[in-house]
Amino acid sequence: MEGLLKMPSPSGLGIEQKIAASIVHEEYTSSRQEDKLKSAKAEMGEVREENERLKMMLERVEKDYQSLQLRFFDTLKREVVSKKCVDDSAPSHDDTEEPELVSLCLGRSPRESKKDEKTTNSCKTKENDDLDASLTLGLDSKFQLSKELVPDLSPANSLEESKEGETCGRNKSLKTLRNGDEESSQQTPAKRARVSVRARCDTPTMSDGCQWRKYGQKISKGNPCPRAYYRCTVATACPVRKQVQRCAEDMSILITTYEGSHNHPLPVSATAMASTTSAAASMLLSGSSTSQPGHGGGATLLNGLNFSLLDHSGTKQIYLPNSPSPLFPTITLDLTSTASSSSTHFNRLSSNFAPSPRFSSTSPSFCSSEPNILPAVWRNGYLNNGTIPYDKNPHGVN
DNA sequence: CGACTTTGACCAGCGC
DNA sequence: GCGCTGGTCAAAGTCG
Ligand SMILES: [Zn+2]
Numbered sequence: 432m433e434g435l436l437k438m439p440s441p442s443g444l445g446i447e448q449k450i451a452a453s454i455v456h457e458e459y460t461s462s463r464q465e466d467k468l469k470s471a472k473a474e475m476g477e478v479r480e481e482n483e484r485l486k487m488m489l490e491r492v493e494k495d496y497q498s499l500q501l502r503f504f505d506t507l508k509r510e511v512v513s514k515k516c517v518d519d520s521a522p523s524h525d526d527t528e529e530p531e532l533v534s535l536c537l538g539r540s541p542r543e544s545k546k547d548e549k550t551t552n553s554c555k556t557k558e559n560d561d562l563d564a565s566l567t568l569g570l571d572s573k574f575q576l577s578k579e580l581v582p583d584l585s586p587a588n589s590l591e592e593s594k595e596g597e598t599c600g601r602n603k604s605l606k607t608l609r610n611g612d613e614e615s616s617q618q619t620p621a622k623r624a625r626v627s628v629r630a631r632c633d634t635p636t637m638s639d640g641c642q643w644r645k646y647g648q649k650i651s652k653g654n655p656c657p658r659a660y661y662r663c664t665v666a667t668a669c670p671v672r673k674q675v676q677r678c679a680e681d682m683s684i685l686i687t688t689y690e691g692s693h694n695h696p697l698p699v700s701a702t703a704m705a706s707t708t709s710a711a712a713s714m715l716l717s718g719s720s721t722s723q724p725g726h727g728g729g730a731t732l733l734n735g736l737n738f739s740l741l742d743h744s745g746t747k748q749i750y751l752p753n754s755p756s757p758l759f760p761t762i763t764l765d766l767t768s769t770a771s772s773s774s775t776h777f778n779r780l781s782s783n784f785a786p787s788p789r790f791s792s793t794s795p796s797f798c799s800s801e802p803n804i805l806p807a808v809w810r811n812g813y814l815n816n817g818t819i820p821y822d823k824n825p826h827g828v829n
Numbered sequence: 830c831g832a833c834t835t836t837g838a839c840c841a842g843c844g845c
Numbered sequence: 846g847c848g849c850t851g852g853t854c855a856a857a858g859t860c861g
Contacts, residue, residue: 644834645833645834645835646852646853646854647836647852647853647854648834648835648836649850649852649853651850651851652849652850652851658851658852660853664832674852830861831861832859833858833860833861834857834858834860835856835857835858835859836855836856836857836858837854837855837856837857838853838856839852839853839854840851840852841852841853842849842850842851842852843848843849843850844847844849845847845848845849
């Protein structure tokens, strides 16, 4: 398993050198403009410096990644062991029939991390962008890892194959589809794992880099906001679906639930979300989810995020009403407590809802040691604009 | 014109 | 069996 993990090669950083070289080459052809040559050389020097910085940064990220990776697998092992112990000793917890729910809190403390960013990162905005790029590389490679970790996360291919025969008539295709679903949920319930992402977002959906087509909308019980159903349209046979719904308690929070894994190459912008969600799902499926009642499990670092494993008995009050399908194991990524503007919300949540270590500001090691390691899309807990151009009242159907 | 959204209808699962 | 609910389909409408 560990053998599959790879870090991006730093070779990508050579592009800037090439660009700089080509700039210099062009300048040589117009030999009259010596000052241009000088400026180009200066520029090249800057680029080299930046390149060096980026390399160092990448090395640091690589080291971080490796240590996090070790901690991740260590935690996985411990979780599996502890789960076995708990299953043996106390199998009759009253929440045993609830879905496995793991809360993944994205750990960036509001203000402090911003300060850290400024002090530890003397980078300008341009350099931050560059950092984003290098991070994306890393996430990209991690996505591949995640896919290998969870080769069959999705209800996937059988389901989609059956769907291809839709010309046979709706009932038939529906039947085969549902049968496939049933099989996958009964034989390998792991395939039905879902990853739920809670994030502050003003827009109807959040942009995760993928292309989605809306195929349905429902008013769900206990939430005045309609739940929208999307399916990935990057590839025609991609089994990935997502459900988007606003939190009933706080309309500014968007809950996006992903199901399945992409069976096609993803755009770079989509790899962050895909890798993290599938890694989170793999964490859930690998048995690292908690079943220890009363207190949370350990904290796990994944993709540079702190994923805290918590007992679902403390979280179900919050999540179950919004949980799209309580039948399947669901993992929740909470990105709501990261923005500076959300610190008040952070407190409100922890006071309004059932007390849970997930929202406790004293939770240990909830902060990433490298703030910039977060996927760019998730910066500040706010998610970018989605694909939906309309602004409709939430008048659902049915 | 193709891709996408809207929305009423349909289906399965579940509780009573 | 019936009603409720979540999930999905697909025809019609919309948009670029
Ligand atoms: Zn896809």
